[in-house]
Amino acid sequence: MIDINYKDLNRTEKIERQKEIVKVFLKLGSLAFGGPAAHIAMMEEEIIDKRKWITREKFMDLIGATNLIPGPNSTELAIHLGYERGGLLGLLLAGTFFIFPAMVIVLLFAITYVKYGSIPQVGSILYGMKPVIMAIILQALYRLGKSVIKNKISLVLGLFTIAVYLLGIKEIPLLFISGIIMMIMQNKEKLKNRMFGIGILPLYLVFFIFLKIGSVLYGSGYVLLAFLEAEFVEKLGLLTNQQLLDAVAVGQFTPGPVFTTATFIGYLLRGILGAILGTIGIFLPSFILVWALNPLIPKLRNSSWISGMLDGINIASLALMATVSFKLGISSLNDGLSIIIFIVSIFSLVKFKINSAWIIMAGGLVGWISSLI
Numbered sequence: 001m002i003d004i005n006y007k008d009l010n011r012t013e014k015i016e017r018q019k020e021i022v023k024v025f026l027k028l029g030s031l032a033f034g035g036p037a038a039h040i041a042m043m044e045e046e047i048i049d050k051r052k053w054i055t056r057e058k059f060m061d062l063i064g065a066t067n068l069i070p071g072p073n074s075t076e077l078a079i080h081l082g083y084e085r086g087g088l089l090g091l092l093l094a095g096t097f098f099i100f101p102a103m104v105i106v107l108l109f110a111i112t113y114v115k116y117g118s119i120p121q122v123g124s125i126l127y128g129m130k131p132v133i134m135a136i137i138l139q140a141l142y143r144l145g146k147s148v149i150k151n152k153i154s155l156v157l158g159l160f161t162i163a164v165y166l167l168g169i170k171e172i173p174l175l176f177i178s179g180i181i182m183m184i185m186q187n188k189e190k191l192k193n194r195m196f197g198i199g200i201l202p203l204y205l206v207f208f209i210f211l212k213i214g215s216v217l218y219g220s221g222y223v224l225l226a227f228l229e230a231e232f233v234e235k236l237g238l239l240t241n242q243q244l245l246d247a248v249a250v251g252q253f254t255p256g257p258v259f260t261t262a263t264f265i266g267y268l269l270r271g272i273l274g275a276i277l278g279t280i281g282i283f284l285p286s287f288i289l290v291w292a293l294n295p296l297i298p299k300l301r302n303s304s305w306i307s308g309m310l311d312g313i314n315i316a317s318l319a320l321m322a323t324v325s326f327k328l329g330i331s332s333l334n335d336g337l338s339i340i341i342f343i344v345s346i347f348s349l350v351k352f353k354i355n356s357a358w359i360i361m362a363g364g365l366v367g368w369i370s371s372l373i
Contacts, residue, residue: 006087017086018093024051025078025094029101029256032074039074039257043081053085069293070217071286072259075099079290088291095287099279102256103263107275109250110267128341128367130245130332132360135345145318153185154315161319170230175218175316182312187305201238206274210262210281224261226320229327238269245332249360259283337370 006017024046032039040063047053054062062084066076075098082094149155161174201209213227225248232239239247247268251261259282266278333339341363348354 006085006090014086018089020051021082021086021090021093022097025082025097026101028078029098032098032256036072036074036258040077043074043077047081053081058084065293069286069289071214071289072257072283075257075259075283076286076290079287080294083290083294091287091291095283095290099257099260099283102254102260103275103279105254105256106250106260106263107267107272109254110264110275113246113250113264114268124367124371125364127338128363128365128370130249130363131338131342132345132363134329134332135342135349135359138346149315149318150311153182154311157181157312158315158319158322161316162323165226165320165323174320175216178316178319179309179312182315183305183308186308186311201236201269201274203270203273203277206266206270207277207281210266210278211284213262214259214282214285224259226323228261228265232265232269239265241327243268257283337366341366 006014009017028039028042028046032042044056044059048056048059062077062080063073065080066073069076075095078098079091079095083091086093149158157178161178165174209231213224213231217224217227225244228239228244228247229241233241233244247261247264250264251258254260260279262278262282263275267275269278333342345359345363348359
């Protein structure tokens with residue numbers, strides 16, 4: 001069925017495909033722990049090996065396309081797959097049902113956090129999770145660094161991004177500046193030839209801030225930390241670093257895309273409506289970009305200019321991620337137990353490659369037990 005175009009199917013066959021899309025992505029959204037890499041692996045198993053919707057080569061093309069646009073990569077891959085299988089309606093269904101389970105779970109955590117977050121037992125669970133989150137981020141930094149820092153130019157550009165970010169330059173200009181620099185560096189010969197030839201945040205602002213973040217955020221979901229800290233901690237002063245770490249812990253603890261951290265923060269800011277608007281805002285650009293760019297994937301992959309731009313943006317994303325991780329690490333690794341949890345988590349991730357969701361739950365359990373001793 002790989003070669004059968006969705007438009008050529010009859011009405012009954014189209015309905016069956018839409019039902020299948022809902023079933024598959026509701027399942028993936030409910031079970032996909034472990035971050036974007038784990039999500040993609042689960043999609044490959046479900047879509048390629050089990051259901052054979054598309055070829056493996058096409059699957060790799062879609063993964064490449066997600067790296068050319070801002071937003072959560074694994075969610076955008078789900079949207080691409082839904083579009084390939086079921087047209088525009090399939091696009092909407094795949095994205096919605098991949099996001100929905102995580103959004104509901106995170107919203108329940110947010111409601112519980114607001115009501116019981118100051119109770120020692122709940123606080124101790126989150127205390128145990130935070131060092132694990134730092135370990136997961138550090139491991140992600142290492143893996144991403146091996147693929148992003150390809151040469152001395154990449155290293156210098158990354159260090160430059162860290163330096164100017166610490167001086168107060170904001171994330172969005174840094175991403176595009178780094179992207180433009182690397183685009184020029186990788187195409188300098190071609191260029192040379194051509195040249196010589198707030199208080200209470202209004203609900204609409206909750207939506208628009210997350211819409212802005214979803215429209216410009218490149219890299220993995222962990223880069224989201226830099227944007228959230230800049231907007232809600234430093235700029236608006238509506239969240240503390242403690243609350244930001246708690247939001248990230250919940251986002252990691254739950255299945256589905258890490259970007260549902262927006263659900264948690266939206267609830268903290270403006271309740272259930274804030275959670276809904278924050279979630280819609282941060283994911284909406286992904287739906288629009290995938291719909292617009294899916295037909296252009298072959299051309300985009302072959303452009304040396306876009307490839308260079310992407311390399312620079314990835315370097316800046318990695319640098320931002322490293323800087324914010326260091327700042328958050330200072331506030332989460334503040335005693336002997338938290339440092340031990342962090343070290344054990346790093347060892348478990350690297351040596352045994354244990355699913356990060358299990359390690360996060362173990363960290364929460366250790367934190368809870370420590371509060372009883």
